[in-house]
Amino acid sequence: MDLPLNARLYLRPVQFVDTPVGHDDGQIARLAGGLCWFAAYELIAVEGGKRILQRTIAVTDLSADERLQALAARISAPRVPLKLGERVVRLDQPQVMGILNVTPDSFSDGGKHVGDPAAAAKAGVDLSVAGAAIVDVGGESTRPGAATVWEGDEIERTVPVIERLARSGAAVSIDTRKAAVMEAALGAGAHLVNDVSALLYDERALEVVAKAGCPVVLMHSPDPAKTGHEGGNYGDVLLHVYDWLDRRVDEVVARGIDRERVLIDPGIGFGKSLQDNLALLNGLALFHGIGCGVVLGASRKRMIGALSNEAPAEARLGGSLAVAIKGAELGAQLIRVHDVFETAQALRIWRGMRDAALLAR
Numbered sequence: 001m002d003l004p005l006n007a008r009l010y011l012r013p014v015q016f017v018d019t020p021v022g023h024d025d026g027q028i029a030r031l032a033g034g035l036c037w038f039a040a041y042e043l044i045a046v047e048g049g050k051r052i053l054q055r056t057i058a059v060t061d062l063s064a065d066e067r068l069q070a071l072a073a074r075i076s077a078p079r080v081p082l083k084l085g086e087r088v089v090r091l092d093q094p095q096v097m098g099i100l101n102v103t104p105d106s107f108s109d110g111g112k113h114v115g116d117p118a119a120a121a122k123a124g125v126d127l128s129v130a131g132a133a134i135v136d137v138g139g140e141s142t143r144p145g146a147a148t149v150w151e152g153d154e155i156e157r158t159v160p161v162i163e164r165l166a167r168s169g170a171a172v173s174i175d176t177r178k179a180a181v182m183e184a185a186l187g188a189g190a191h192l193v194n195d196v197s198a199l200l201y202d203e204r205a206l207e208v209v210a211k212a213g214c215p216v217v218l219m220h221s222p223d224p225a226k227t228g229h230e231g232g233n234y235g236d237v238l239l240h241v242y243d244w245l246d247r248r249v250d251e252v253v254a255r256g257i258d259r260e261r262v263l264i265d266p267g268i269g270f271g272k273s274l275q276d277n278l279a280l281l282n283g284l285a286l287f288h289g290i291g292c293g294v295v296l297g298a299s300r301k302r303m304i305g306a307l308s309n310e311a312p313a314e315a316r317l318g319g320s321l322a323v324a325i326k327g328a329e330l331g332a333q334l335i336r337v338h339d340v341f342e343t344a345q346a347l348r349i350w351r352g353m354r355d356a357a358l359l360a361r
Helices: 064-078 117-132 151-168 179-188 204-211 235-252 274-282 284-290 302-308 317-327 339-357
Strands: 008-017 037-047 048-059 083-086 087-089 095-101 132-138 172-175 193-194 216-219 262-265 293-296 334-338
Touching: 008 064, 008 235, 008 284, 064 284, 083 172, 087 132, 095 117, 117 132, 117 151, 117 339, 132 151, 132 334, 151 172, 151 179, 172 179, 179 193, 179 204, 179 274, 179 317, 193 204, 204 235, 216 235, 235 274, 235 284, 262 334, 274 284, 274 302, 274 317, 293 317, 317 334, 317 339, 334 339
Parallel strands: 095 132, 095 334, 132 172, 172 193, 193 216, 216 262, 262 293, 293 334
Antiparallel strands: 008 037, 037 048, 083 087
């Protein structure tokens, strides 16, 4: 198979199988060292901004093209576990990241824990007990149209909660765009930074994360230095978001952040139409070609309401579970959700079926 030397190549794992049992060696490949196996790739070649080739090839037919071999190696390579304080979060299986908002105006549960850090911390501990591997604490809403929060207020909302959660032994992430909040949260015991602006909103943010040596989630949005929701006119949304995240990972690694500590998030709902979001979800396996853990955050989002008779945020559990299982099937390592108990239960059942398939004869 001769591929144009100037073409940009992509591989998306397809033709997933329940188990490697019964397949000859080399006929299937493992996705990111996890619980998913697949028999083929969708090969995409782009030249001049247009797809010039799109075909399905077996995992045995990568040819001698070094570019394809390098992509395939990234796709299958195990992801390094996250060391988060006393906890180690393995990335060879889907894990739940529980959302803990301490804001008055988040779209789903705003106002629930504002002004009472002890109650908020108890809610975070409850999330851990319910199955959250990581508790993600946020003090500023990033919904469309939300007001920017002064960093002092954001610190006041989040730090007392993080201190309590860290003392409890929970693995804690701070959901923020601001360097000062990152510093305060990490100082209070947070272990991971989850930034919807991919460290582009605050010019000091990258330096703070590099100095701390902590894991970081880089999320795609069309205007990360502003609201995260403006713009978003994509020609080919799946490849656009992939390319953007691929470049951003290279940029932060060049600035001193260990690639093994970087996770990526395609940013469902941030400056994207319903069709954009669905394209990203269906194509999620493509992102493993970047070689980082994949975070999926679609819990209770408007996309689910749009597909279910405009169901309000509190009535989107079924849709959120459907998206979570879709993410697990396509190898997402972290599923960020509001409904932790239900999602963790669904993933346990999914995992049980996987384990049973491995024992099949």
